[in-house]
Amino acid sequence: MNGRYAMVRRDELWVRGVLAESRLNAGEAIDNGREIVAFNRIDSALRDRCEAEMDRVRAAIASIRDARVRCVVRATDDEIESTIAITMRGVSVVSTPETIDSDYALLKVCGPTSVGRLKPARTHFVWRNGSAAVLLHEAIGHAAEHGHEPLDWPKWLRVRDESRDGTADLLAGEAPLGTRRESFRDVPLRRMTRLVAAQHDASFELPDDRVEIHLIAGGAYEPLTEIVTINVAVSDAGPFTIRAARRAIARSLAGATGAPIRYPGVICSREGQELYVGSHAPVIVTTDIA
Amino acid sequence: MTEVYRKWGRSVRREGDRLIRVSEAGEAIDDGGVFRTRPIGETISLEEPEADAVQSAARAIESIAKPLVLERLFVSEANVAHECDGTRWREKHRRIHLAIARPPIRALIDLAAFEIELVQRIVEVLGRAGGERDAPKQMRIAEHVGAALLPFLSITKIQMPASHDGKGRAIGERQVRGEPPNWFRPSYRWRPRRAWMNVRASGFGEIDDSLPLAIALLAPPGRRARVLCVDGKRVFPTIITTARAAAAYPTNVWFPYAAGTFGAELMI
Numbered sequence: 113m114n115g116r117y118a119m120v121r122r123d124e125l126w127v128r129g130v131l132a133e134s135r136l137n138a139g140e141a142i143d144n145g146r147e148i149v150a151f152n153r154i155d156s157a158l159r160d161r162c163e164a165e166m167d168r169v170r171a172a173i174a175s176i177r178d179a180r181v182r183c184v185v186r187a188t189d190d191e192i193e194s195t196i197a198i199t200m201r202g203v204s205v206v207s208t209p210e211t212i213d214s215d216y217a218l219l220k221v222c223g224p225t226s227v228g229r230l231k232p233a234r235t236h237f238v239w240r241n242g243s244a245a246v247l248l249h250e251a252i253g254h255a256a257e258h259g260h261e262p263l264d265w266p267k268w269l270r271v272r273d274e275s276r277d278g279t280a281d282l283l284a285g286e287a288p289l290g291t292r293r294e295s296f297r298d299v300p301l302r303r304m305t306r307l308v309a310a311q312h313d314a315s316f317e318l319p320d321d322r323v324e325i326h327l328i329a330g331g332a333y334e335p336l337t338e339i340v341t342i343n344v345a346v347s348d349a350g351p352f353t354i355r356a357a358r359r360a361i362a363r364s365l366a367g368a369t370g371a372p373i374r375y376p377g378v379i380c381s382r383e384g385q386e387l388y389v390g391s392h393a394p395v396i397v398t399t400d401i402a
Numbered sequence: 403m404t405e406v407y408r409k410w411g412r413s414v415r416r417e418g419d420r421l422i423r424v425s426e427a428g429e430a431i432d433d434g435g436v437f438r439t440r441p442i443g444e445t446i447s448l449e450e451p452e453a454d455a456v457q458s459a460a461r462a463i464e465s466i467a468k469p470l471v472l473e474r475l476f477v478s479e480a481n482v483a484h485e486c487d488g489t490r491w492r493e494k495h496r497r498i499h500l501a502i503a504r505p506p507i508r509a510l511i512d513l514a515a516f517e518i519e520l521v522q523r524i525v526e527v528l529g530r531a532g533g534e535r536d537a538p539k540q541m542r543i544a545e546h547v548g549a550a551l552l553p554f555l556s557i558t559k560i561q562m563p564a565s566h567d568g569k570g571r572a573i574g575e576r577q578v579r580g581e582p583p584n585w586f587r588p589s590y591r592w593r594p595r596r597a598w599m600n601v602r603a604s605g606f607g608e609i610d611d612s613l614p615l616a617i618a619l620l621a622p623p624g625r626r627a628r629v630l631c632v633d634g635k636r637v638f639p640t641i642i643t644t645a646r647a648a649a650a651y652p653t654n655v656w657f658p659y660a661a662g663t664f665g666a667e668l669m670i
Contacts, residue, residue, distance in 0.1 A: 131436050133437045133438070134438045135438070135440070136440040137441070137591070139441070146420070147420070148420060150426075151425045151426060152425070152427060152443075297426070299420050383417075383474070
């Protein structure tokens, strides 16, 4: 097998409307299945596509003057991917030129609260804005990437990964079908591309005594212990951390409602490679997660 | 004043079961406002790294780790040339980064040489590890674990001299105190930052060789560190607080922690 992979990537950091950093990264990798030979080579057609897309991204962020904005455009033979990470008062979302207006508005509305980092006493969590996708990304997506056995998830839940290479049923333990890499220097790995969680005929009841979760700061899956960690950035109880075994998370899923909602951004880091993963989930209620 | 930094590199690394050969060159231009980086076409002659040595070290590690789970294997060698504002210098790097697991415990090993003996020792004790225990009241810290913990320790530390920092300036010997005078630049793509480089513990006290020994890191280092402790026949994970040490003995082995640290046998 001889695979050629070429990429051009431009990333820029804008701080309060002023350009602070700009990087061009370009190269090519030839993969014969055992060895990868990677080197700098700028594919001029890819570079032109990358720069044209970055012009579009700059136009999309032009009006943002009160945040730190990192824009990344990556052009390969297969696709152009644009992401815009906006950080305000320590809280971030990851958006695209198409969704930047609504995500920026959400970030402004959802600003951080001053409540401490203690886990709230209330044990019912309502995961808004598609934020349950992050929980399921860690508990189901990464478990599938590591080949961990499927669990007894609620019958109403569906979780799949969509990529150009096909759709994987993550709930059934199927690993993502797409191989991805951050740059031409990296080894391609089976990684999630777009996680979509959906519900079919789930029951749903809003508990009176609940915490509403709006934005997530980050998450992790420890493959040796199957423990999931979720750092909640914005909720009506302030920021807090959830740590639970994925079995406990499977038991905690109490109900869901509506269609999948796009969550504004997951940058997933594994083996030192950071990749954007699309994330969608309905409003989900969890009870006694840990 | 605009600063221009250029870097050329050839590397070979084993990552898992794949061998990756990379040749690249790039420049960073900092005009005091915007930091810009890009690849450059200019080439210079650089020796091909020793792929056989990389493969041989990787295979030896795979063989040693066999009874356990080799979660992560990075073995690399790189030949690098730098240029910053007219100063040129060259370096050769060897690195090993390993995560070896005996679930639910994971040992992390970082080395700047293809020294496999330490990996062997850690694998042997990891295979005998039992459940978590409280840290002994006093214990020794092995030199490679001490090197990782050195940035977090409140003891007298010395920056050891070397020919070039990330801006091509000489690294002088001086006590680690206040703002670092030198610059650390692990990649041309990242802004250099001030850092203490090649940090060595200043020796003091006497280490009691009969004490239990922390032989491996089980999580990234910090002020509280999870380590694997060997106490006679017992081997167990434990958490230590590393703010202070009762004795320190520096060694001459360099480790790739922070902007470089030397081995430090410690008693805490």
